[in-house]
Amino acid sequence: MVRSSKRKKMLKTALVASMSALLGIFVSGLVLCIGWRKIKRKGKDRRKEGMETPLFDLDTIATATNNFATDSIIGAGGFGSVYKGKLLTGQEIAVKKLSMNSGQGAEEFRNEVVLIAKLQHRNLVGLLGSCIHREERMLIYEYMPNKSLDYFIFDRERSALLGWKERFVIILGIARGLLYLHQDSKLQIVHRDLKPSNVLLDSNLIPKISDFGLARISGDDGKETKTRRVIGTYGYMAPEYAIDGKFSVKSDVFSLGVLLLEIISGKKNRGFVHPDHHHNLLGHEYIGLSQAWLMWTGGRASELIDTGLEDTSGKSQLLRCIQVGLLCVQMLPEDRPVMSTVVFMLANEGAVLPQPNQPGFFIERGSVIDAKSRNEDSCSTNEASITILEAR
Numbered sequence: 594m595v596r597s598s599k600r601k602k603m604l605k606t607a608l609v610a611s612m613s614a615l616l617g618i619f620v621s622g623l624v625l626c627i628g629w630r631k632i633k634r635k636g637k638d639r640r641k642e643g644m645e646t647p648l649f650d651l652d653t654i655a656t657a658t659n660n661f662a663t664d665s666i667i668g669a670g671g672f673g674s675v676y677k678g679k680l681l682t683g684q685e686i687a688v689k690k691l692s693m694n695s696g697q698g699a700e701e702f703r704n705e706v707v708l709i710a711k712l713q714h715r716n717l718v719g720l721l722g723s724c725i726h727r728e729e730r731m732l733i734y735e736y737m738p739n740k741s742l743d744y745f746i747f748d749r750e751r752s753a754l755l756g757w758k759e760r761f762v763i764i765l766g767i768a769r770g771l772l773y774l775h776q777d778s779k780l781q782i783v784h785r786d787l788k789p790s791n792v793l794l795d796s797n798l799i800p801k802i803s804d805f806g807l808a809r810i811s812g813d814d815g816k817e818t819k820t821r822r823v824i825g826t827y828g829y830m831a832p833e834y835a836i837d838g839k840f841s842v843k844s845d846v847f848s849l850g851v852l853l854l855e856i857i858s859g860k861k862n863r864g865f866v867h868p869d870h871h872h873n874l875l876g877h878e879y880i881g882l883s884q885a886w887l888m889w890t891g892g893r894a895s896e897l898i899d900t901g902l903e904d905t906s907g908k909s910q911l912l913r914c915i916q917v918g919l920l921c922v923q924m925l926p927e928d929r930p931v932m933s934t935v936v937f938m939l940a941n942e943g944a945v946l947p948q949p950n951q952p953g954f955f956i957e958r959g960s961v962i963d964a965k966s967r968n969e970d971s972c973s974t975n976e977a978s979i980t981i982l983e984a985r
């Protein structure tokens with residue numbers, strides 16, 4: 594009887610110990626599970642924190658775009674596709690759906706949302722909100738019925754719809770938008786990717802600067818910032834940024850200068866080197882100066898003007914804008930005007946304009962040369978470095 598009682602007592606003790614162990618394992622697992630869910634929730638919250646614009650759910654955007662139908666696509670690029678949509682309220686929207694393989698990652702996406710939410714200007718595109726669903730990322734903008742600037746100025750038929758009066762309004766609007774970014778906004782932003790496809794036009798052809806994925810906040814002193822990752826678009830990057838990775842508000846001024854010359858000429862600047870040198874605004878195959886520079890110094894600047902601009906009554910204003918464009922693309926950043934000066938020169942015909950110096954890039958014997966290097970007495974090949982440029 595005693596043995597039987599002891600055996601029962603041992604079994605009871607073992608059973609209690611086993612149940613205690615199982616309960617401990619269960620509690621530990623429950624704690625870990627709750628902890629993991631909290632971590633995941635914090636991760637999601639961290640992705641969304643700072644985003645002051647509304648967050649749309651996927652069903653709302655899918656309904657607006659007819660489930661992302663192909664006939665709703667109004668634009669496409671390396672970043673993904675842009676869809677036209679209409680909310681249940683009747684408001685038309687443009688949905689920028691980022692591709693999984695897009696060079697614009699989570700950092701650029703959040704950067705664009707956070708920055709645009711803090712910016713309000715007539716010449717900046719309005720961001721209505723964003724949508725994040727698992728790995729899907731979308732930006733919802735106000736719809737621009739006239740698409741982008743490059744849709745007009747580089748097409749022979751459509752460019753005829755933009756006379757000089759319309760083009761000047763567009764130039765001045767872009768300049769004022771850039772002035773706001775550089776000086777008048779609280780953040781003082783460098784856009785870093787100003788180009789025709791990033792200038793949208795509303796129903797009244799009012800320009801709106803868009804795509805702030807690469808934008809960075811500038812310091813109050815306006816000094817250059819250096820980056821090892823140079824991202825941008827060939828033909829619009831300033832030499833100090835393309836070659837040395839240094840950018841500042843003056844880098845944007847250079848891009849504006851290129852854009853201004855393109856609007857006037859109707860020709861695209863195709864980057865540093867292009868087989869058809871006569872269509873490269875900033876390159877000339879014979880004497881290493883830009884085509885625009887050569888025409889200006891040779892007293893033939895009027896040859897740069899788009900043949901479709903028949904209205905000669907604004908010729909003096911056209912020539913003035915060419916001079917402003919050349920001032921913006923000067924080699925040294927310190928020689929380029931700040932945006933407040935650019936807007937003043939564009940808006941006031943009575944203002945005296947300085948003569949522009951040589952542009953930043955020129956082509957000599959088929960090679961791209963930064964004019965800055967010509968001022969140096971010597972250069973060692975061991976000191977040379979290569980920067981990888983990531984085109985967008």
